[in-house]
Amino acid sequence: MKQSSAQTLIVGDIQGCYDGLMKLLDKCQFDDRRDRLYAVGDLVARGEDSLATLSFLKGLGTAFQSVLGNHDLHLLAVSKNIKSSNKKDRLKNLLTSDRLDEFCDWLMQFPLAMAIDKKHIMVHAGLYPGWSPEQLLRFSDEVSQALQQDPHTFLTQMYGNGPDIWQYDLPEVERMRFIVNACTRMRFVGKDLHLNMQEKGTSSSDNQLMPWFEHPDLHIPKKQRIVFGHWAALEGQTSSKQIIGLDTGYVWGNTLTAYRVDSKDRISVSA
Numbered sequence: 261m262k263q264s265s266a267q268t269l270i271v272g273d274i275q276g277c278y279d280g281l282m283k284l285l286d287k288c289q290f291d292d293r294r295d296r297l298y299a300v301g302d303l304v305a306r307g308e309d310s311l312a313t314l315s316f317l318k319g320l321g322t323a324f325q326s327v328l329g330n331h332d333l334h335l336l337a338v339s340k341n342i343k344s345s346n347k348k349d350r351l352k353n354l355l356t357s358d359r360l361d362e363f364c365d366w367l368m369q370f371p372l373a374m375a376i377d378k379k380h381i382m383v384h385a386g387l388y389p390g391w392s393p394e395q396l397l398r399f400s401d402e403v404s405q406a407l408q409q410d411p412h413t414f415l416t417q418m419y420g421n422g423p424d425i426w427q428y429d430l431p432e433v434e435r436m437r438f439i440v441n442a443c444t445r446m447r448f449v450g451k452d453l454h455l456n457m458q459e460k461g462t463s464s465s466d467n468q469l470m471p472w473f474e475h476p477d478l479h480i481p482k483k484q485r486i487v488f489g490h491w492a493a494l495e496g497q498t499s500s501k502q503i504i505g506l507d508t509g510y511v512w513g514n515t516l517t518a519y520r521v522d523s524k525d526r527i528s529v530s531a
């Protein structure tokens with residue numbers, strides 16, 4: 261059937277899988293003159309062609325927007341010689357491209373969290389259960405301001421697992437680090453609201469830990485939806501209709517998924 265009306269698509273973690281992205285957009289009959297494409301972050305890293313991926317997405321102009329994932333932030337730090345590339349990343353052609361600075365400047369204008377309409381909020385890892393959706397968007401703005409004002413200082417101070425619990429009076433550097441970790445790295449959270457940075461599976465042997473979206477302190481207004489990626493082991497499964505998981509692990513040999521906002525259906529292609 262031919263797609264005739266305008267679509268809003270949100271795609272899961274692309275991770276530099278350019279061919280997969282092309283297959284998925286073909287299947288959706290994506291047309292950048294008519295449709296809008298959003299991504300939940302981790303545009304680059306482990307896939308075969310992060311350079312072609314960024315070149316394509318940036319070329320979409322205003323038809324494309326994203327939030328930043330942990331791999332996108334790491335790319336920014338690597339590009340500024342603050343960190344070295346992860347062993348498993350396949351970023352060589354991007355890091356040696358004469359367009360690297362152009363792509364990094366472009367990425368830096370994307371936030372950690374974004375409301376794409378009145379209903380859907382995108383964030384790479386999830387909504388920290390100690391925050392409201394409004395707070396998430398406000399804290400994301402704080403991070404964007406700090407990142408854009410002084411990228412080198414921000415990216416240097418960004419790394420570390422602590423503090424692992426949110427407090428309103430955290431000193432600036434710790435405050436920024438917590439916001440980045442909650443928005444881009446969170447999976448399991450303790451009953452006491454601490455972030456656990458070790459567990460990556462679907463369940464934890466520690467019964468004090470739970471997925472962020474199952475924490476009793478998480479409150480999302482009925483009409484809102486949180487759209488996230490990052491947690492490939494979930495294969496897109498969550499316990500709530502309000503929580504839409506889109507990382508289905510294409511880079512690990514599974515599928516790349518888009519959520520079509522208008523019709524509430526999912527479209528996937530296999531690796």
Ligand SMILES: [Mn+2]
Binds near residue numbers: 329330
């Ligand atoms: Mn991630």
